[in-house]
Amino acid sequence: MSIETVLVTGAGAMGSQIAMVAALSGCTVGLYDVDQATLDRAVEQLALRMTAQVAKGRRTAEATRAALSRLTIATVLDEHAADVDLVIEAIVEKLPAKRDLFARLDDLCPPRTILASNSSSFVPSAMATATARADRFLNLHFFNPALVMRCVEVVRGPDTSDDAVRTALEFVEQIGKTPVVLDREIPGFVANRLLGAVRDEAIRLLEGGYADVAAIDTAARTALGYPMGPFELMDLTGIDIGYLTKTARYEETGDPADAPSATVTALVERGDLGRKTGRGFYVYDDDGNRTATTDLASLKGTH
Structure with a gap:
């Protein structure tokens, strides 16, 4: 066929x-x-x-x-x-x-x-x-x-x-x-499981106060050769997509490690989903151009 x-x-x-x-x-x-x-x-x-x-x-x-x-x-x-x-x-x-x-x-x-x-x-x-x-x-x-x-x-x-x-x-x-x-099914498949591990570690570094959004993305691009950093990628694909994926996995496994992070949850709850809404880990103008980085305090709070 x-x-x-x-x-x-x-x-x-x-x-x-x-x-x-x-x-x-x-x-x-x-x-x-x-x-x-x-x-x-x-x-x-x-x-x-x-x-x-x-x-x-x-x-x-x-x-x-x-x-x-x-x-x-x-x-x-x-x-x-x-x-x-x-x-x-x-x-x-x-x-x-x-x-x-x-x-x-x-x-x-x-x-x-x-x-x-x-x-x-x-x-x-x-x-x-x-x-x-x-x-x-x-x-x-x-x-x-x-x-x-x-x-x-x-x-x-x-x-x-x-x-x-x-x-x-x-x-x-x-x-x-x-x-x-x-040949066998597994949640997240191959690429997203690899990306998920990078994304989760990036969020841990951010929430722990070790480095900010821009620094982590810069390291991923300049040291690891990634075309874009994990926060840039989450903003591009939609923060809600990752949130729903983690939520579904957590509902299946019950493992707290599979639950969405506090930062991602806060962004989704107030509708800051990345490029498509004009704000996520970065702030964007009407043409989708990045204009600023959202700091950790803003990510956790309101604006």
């Missing part, structure tokens, strides 16, 4: 870019979201990104126009689910919502359809049991920004068939990405 038609559910930053990646590879792609305004904003942002890439000589105007013509949007799930080879879920990181969606997709999609989640918070088996096709269920975990990052983690659940994994691997290579296969 080859993947020719793709449905992406959830038109946020990740879902919309995953849809664009698939469209650029030649797939016919549907992008679904319950909110029309979110879909309209996604299409507008994708068009701007494609225009910028054409201006930089990374893509041709003809290729981007063709890709955008292969991408359609819908607020009605039935419109695209009835005849699709692959579904990639990229909605909010809340397990009940994902299970409800996959149960609907299981009813709507033809038997050949592979169901996949972009989640790194939840392993395949946590979602596959909401369907009658655990053998055709897996995780395809893209990284932000999906248009740029090459890695896609392909995670099989205990019941995922070899055929589904093989098809998923071929799809990842088809869209120009590099697959990393996990």
